[in-house]
Amino acid sequence: MEIISEEILGQTIRAREPMSHKGNYGRVCLIGGDQHYGGAIILASQAAVHSGAGLVTTATMKVNHGPLHARLPEAMVVDWSESDRLTTSIQQATVILIGPGLGLATDSLTLLKRTLMLLTKGQICLIDGSAITLIADYRLTLPDGPTYIFTPHEKEWERLSGLLIENQDRESNRLSVNQLKGIVVLKKHRTEVYLADGIWQNPLGTAAMATGGMGDTLAGMIAGFVAQFPLNNAILAAVYLHSYIGERLGKAHYVVLPSELITHISSLMKRFEGN
Numbered sequence: 001m002e003i004i005s006e007e008i009l010g011q012t013i014r015a016r017e018p019m020s021h022k023g024n025y026g027r028v029c030l031i032g033g034d035q036h037y038g039g040a041i042i043l044a045s046q047a048a049v050h051s052g053a054g055l056v057t058t059a060t061m062k063v064n065h066g067p068l069h070a071r072l073p074e075a076m077v078v079d080w081s082e083s084d085r086l087t088t089s090i091q092q093a094t095v096i097l098i099g100p101g102l103g104l105a106t107d108s109l110t111l112l113k114r115t116l117m118l119l120t121k122g123q124i125c126l127i128d129g130s131a132i133t134l135i136a137d138y139r140l141t142l143p144d145g146p147t148y149i150f151t152p153h154e155k156e157w158e159r160l161s162g163l164l165i166e167n168q169d170r171e172s173n174r175l176s177v178n179q180l181k182g183i184v185v186l187k188k189h190r191t192e193v194y195l196a197d198g199i200w201q202n203p204l205g206t207a208a209m210a211t212g213g214m215g216d217t218l219a220g221m222i223a224g225f226v227a228q229f230p231l232n233n234a235i236l237a238a239v240y241l242h243s244y245i246g247e248r249l250g251k252a253h254y255v256v257l258p259s260e261l262i263t264h265i266s267s268l269m270k271r272f273e274g275n
């Protein structure tokens with residue numbers, strides 16, 4: 001197992017080409033946010049935009065449209081029950097993130113199944129929060145073709161892998177990850193990233209980050225990073241930078257609010273950008 005270090009940031013976050021445009025920085029489609037958890041998809045969308053994703057579309061329950069637009073006019077919004085528009089947004093996306101605040105209702109399950117069916121080869125699909133729980137509860141199989149990134153916390157990983165939290169050692173995790181045919185970001189105090197060819201541990205992070213919405217924020221950051229940078233490095237850099245900011249803010253704050261962390265992403269990306 002290797003430890004992620006600060007060099008990953010300069011190696012991954014590149015200075016932008018002068019002639020580039022938003023189309024060069026990925027189209028991210030985020031799906032989630034029911035009537036109870038609108039904040040989760042708002043945070044994920046903000047994190048994707050602040051990480052530099054070129055175009056962001058958020059498919060969420062209609063009740064969340066006003067709040068999302070008020071906080072993040074950069075995002076386009078789709079009513080997740082409008083199936084034609086949703087289909088187009090998913091088909092046009094280079095990166096799809098499903099799960100933050102999706103909820104576990106029948107409609108959410110239907111939406112998840114429809115999304116999975118629409119995915120094609122070359123797309124990157126991040127699976128977080130409720131989407132992980134639904135896949136575990138209903139034993140959904142994921143179509144071959146897309147690249148899958150799961151971002152479970154330990155309890156979600158227990159549901160998905162069948163491994164009790166106390167049995168989640170690296171060897172057992174590796175075997176379960178291999179069966180999933182995806183990348184797993186196992187979130188905890190010292191988050192572990194299971195790539196196809198190795199396991200990486202994040203050395204950063206603090207209990208000041210233990211507050212609702214912090215994982216939704218990480219999911220949005222990973223989505224923004226994989227939309228722009230090479231896959232494995234993008235995941236490692238997003239995980240590292242999320243905790244780097246969290247630790248810095250945690251020195252002066254008892255609790256770090258995800259919405260505050262998000263406001264620091266872009267300035268730190270600028271500080272660490274490589275050529």
Ligand SMILES: NC(=O)C1=CN([C@@H]2O[C@H](COP(=O)(O)OP(=O)(O)OC[C@H]3O[C@@H](n4cnc5c(N)ncnc54)[C@H](O)[C@@H]3O)[C@@H](O)[C@H]2O)[C@@H](O)CC1
Nearest residue numbers: 037038039040099100101102129130153154155188212213
């Ligand atoms: N503002 C919002 O709208 C929020 C919405 N959220 C959404 O709520 C849905 C349910 O997610 P939750 O994670 O809250 O609920 P879950 O029921 O999936 O998991 C939370 C439980 O797991 C346990 N647990 C064990 N190890 C853990 C670890 N390392 N990290 C975190 N929890 C651990 C906790 O004690 C807790 O009881 C998701 O869709 C999520 O995106 C949450 O992110 C909270 C904030």
Ligand SMILES: Nc1ncnc2c1ncn2[C@@H]1O[C@H](COP(=O)(O)OP(=O)(O)O)[C@@H](O)[C@H]1O
Nearest residue numbers: 153187188189205206207210212213214215216
């Ligand atoms: N004690 C801690 N030390 C380091 N990181 C933490 C700690 N508690 C939470 N985090 C981080 O905060 C995030 C929490 O994710 P998650 O539980 O999915 O939150 P939510 O679903 O509420 O958004 C993860 O990235 C996790 O690593």
Ligand SMILES: [Mg+2]
Nearest residue numbers: 129153215216
């Ligand atoms: Mg979560």
